[in-house]
Amino acid sequence: MTVLTTDFEQPTMDDYPTRKSTEPALLYRKDPVVWGGDEGPIDQGTLHGFEENGYLQDEELITPAELEKYREELRRLSLDEELKRDERVVVERKSDEVRSVFEVHTISEVFADLVRDPRVVGRARQILGSDVYVHQSRVNYKPGFTGTDFYWHSDFETWHAEDGMPRMRAVSISIALTDNYPHNGALMIMPGSHRTFVSCVGETPEDHYRASLKSQEIGTPDQNSLSILAEKHGIDVLTGPAGGAIMFDSNCMHGSNGNITPFPRSNIFIVFNSVENTCTEPFAASSPRPGFLGSRDFTPVK
Amino acid sequence: MTVLTTDFEQPTMDDYPTRKSTEPALLYRKDPVVWGGDEGPIDQGTLHGFEENGYLQDEELITPAELEKYREELRRLSLDEELKRDERVVVERKSDEVRSVFEVHTISEVFADLVRDPRVVGRARQILGSDVYVHQSRVNYKPGFTGTDFYWHSDFETWHAEDGMPRMRAVSISIALTDNYPHNGALMIMPGSHRTFVSCVGETPEDHYRASLKSQEIGTPDQNSLSILAEKHGIDVLTGPAGGAIMFDSNCMHGSNGNITPFPRSNIFIVFNSVENTCTEPFAASSPRPGFLGSRDFTPVK
Incomplete structure (x- = not known):
């Protein structure tokens, strides 16, 4: 007997399908x-720019004294030999130098305080319109002379596919600990690209994150889609002094060129996600990435 | 019997020793x-800037119609299958695409005319204060998405060491056939660095040019010298529209970052040397490079 009913489990529609087809697509x-908007430290003009371009810049988010404090903490972390054996620390094999420290807000009390700072978390709450938690945090050390490029990508594509982030309701903040020039590998964003989702081809392999921390292949936008977006939106090079900050939407198409100049680049990078957008099962991977890359602890920042 | 005399062959003193010591040096x-200066198409203000910074820029050296003509010739050359087998053509092994065509003023009548154009050769004569000949010419095709960097170097260091160019009396002109943005691997120059010669370490191996066309190691400035020059002079990123030109002194410290943007870069590159500065035996190599890299034909451009 067949019973007609509408009371069945509706299969979840995926608004952002990726790594499932052999053809790329622009969706x-x-x-x-902007999910909130009324209350918070961001003025309305800047917030409007964020909505249009997918990013905002603040020339002086932290004071020179704070800048010195964070640089000192960066040095301390990079010299901690015990930390170098931690899975959350990326060390360059050739030089044994620290390149990134992940989950830095749980490793360092100094950076934990920064995450809780109203200038930082307040801006994230204002954009996302809710309480927020830290999806990922890290400090980056990019050397001069040999800094490598970081190819174009949307963070959301990875977070959706591999971490199970359902919707585009996350924001990244990058606080510069060194000056960003046009010539030392500054962040490049295609302004306005956050309104288009580039569905990527390929299937996520097991433990993909180990390879993708070095260079991304699966989840990489195709050249044709990138050409269309670049023609339409152009490319902004986000320069600015140490102590300044960039906030950008989870779906901005961004990347950075290499850096042969003698000037290194360091920054603190924090991804806030809305507590109303906590991660589920990955949308295109067999299991989620480790917690230091995509947190499964959704405790709001207070 | 020992005869005292001053009538002996004085050993030539080398003002720009390089690749002869184990320690780098700034000389x-x-x-x-500027060797000439009074007569020619360059105005005195621009010429003064060239003397100070080691380079000058011209936003529109050639007309839009000429630009189209040169682009068409560039396409024609890149599709010439016979030319691909020529030693003077650099083809990327992976894609079989042409990356550079050397001695392009002898290969192409269109580019030969450009070299003889008073707007081009006239500027070179004005700076060098004499008749000039072509030490090297080439067209470059740099693709988008995968354009690689070109590390810091002084051309004169190579021309002196490997081609036997005695003095700093040569000038390069690069005519842009595509737009140069801050983000697609534009030429970077340390303005004022042309007044300092960075003596490099190491010894030139046999047939060094074959390897150095891909990536330079011998004749590469050390990181400490580059840091000193960059601190002192800063770094200019030379952006500008297609049809514009850059002229720069033979001893400018210059390089370019990679290019992950979709925007390719093409240019015509001509090196003029003074007929009063023709090449001798190499100063730090066993034999000179082939003529298409450093010409031994010193016939003045007329």
Whole structure:
């Protein structure tokens, strides 16, 4: 006997399918960019720019004295020999130098305080319109002379596919600990690209994150889609002094060129996600990445 | 019997020793930057800037119609299958695409005309204060997405060591056939660095040019010298529209970052040397490079 019913489990529709087809595709964003907006440290003009371009810049988010404190903490972490054996620390094999420290807000009390700072978390709450938690945090050390490029990508594509982040309701903040020039591998964003989701081809292999920390292949946008977006939106090079900050939407198409100049680049990088957008099962991977790359602890920052 | 005499062959003193010591050194330039100056198409303000910074820019050296003509010739050359087998053509092994065509003023009548153009050769004569000949010419095709960097170097260091160019009395002109943005691997120059010669370490191996066309190691400035020059002079990123030109002194410290953007870069590159500065035996190599890299034909451009 067949019973007709509408009371069945509706299969979840994925608004942002990726790594499932052999053809890339450009899809419309189906989420707001600014979810809150009324209350917080960001003025309305800047917030409007964020909505349009997918990013905002603040020339002086932290004071020179704070800058010195964070640089000192960066040095301390890079010299901690015990930390070098930690899975959350990326060390360059050739030089044994620290390149990134992940989950830095749980490793360092100094950076934990920064995450809780109203200038930082307040901005994230304002954009995302809710309480927020830290999806990922890290400090990056990019050397001069040999700094390598970071190819174009949307963070959301990875977070959706590999971490199970359902919607575009996360924001990244990058606080510069060194000056960003046009010539030392500054962040490049295609302004406005956050309104388009580039569906990527290929299937996520097991433990993909180990390879993708070095260079991304699966989850990489195709050249044709990138050409279309670059023609339409152009490319902004986000320069600015140490102590300044960039906030950008989870779906911005961004990357950075290499850096042959003698000037290194360091920054603190924090990804806030809305507590109303906590991660589920990955949308295109067999299991989620480790917690230091995509947190499964959704405790709001207070 | 020992005869005292001053009538002996004085060993030639080398003002710009390089690849002869195990320690790098910063040496003062011992040549003028501008050798002529009174007559020619360059105005005095621009010429003064060239003397100070080691380079000048012209936003529109050639007309839009000429630009189209040169682009068409570039396409024609890149599709010439016979030319691909020529030693003077650099083809990327992976894609079989042409990356550079050397001695392009002897290969192409269109580019030969450009070299003879008073707007081009006239500027070179004005700076060098004499008749000039072509030491090297080439067209470059740098693709988008995968354009690699070109590390810091002084051309004169190579021309002196490997081609036997005696003095700093040569000038390069690069005519842009595509737009140069801050983000697609534009030429970077340390302005004022042309007054310092960076003596490099190491010894030139046989047939060094074959390897150095891909990536330079011998004749590469050390990181400490580059840091000193970058601190002192800073770094200019030379952006500008297609059809514009850059002229720069033979001893400018210059390089370019990679290019992950979709925007390719093409240019025509001509090196003029003074007929009063023709090449001798190499100063730090067993034999000179082939003529298409450093010409031994000193016939003045007329």
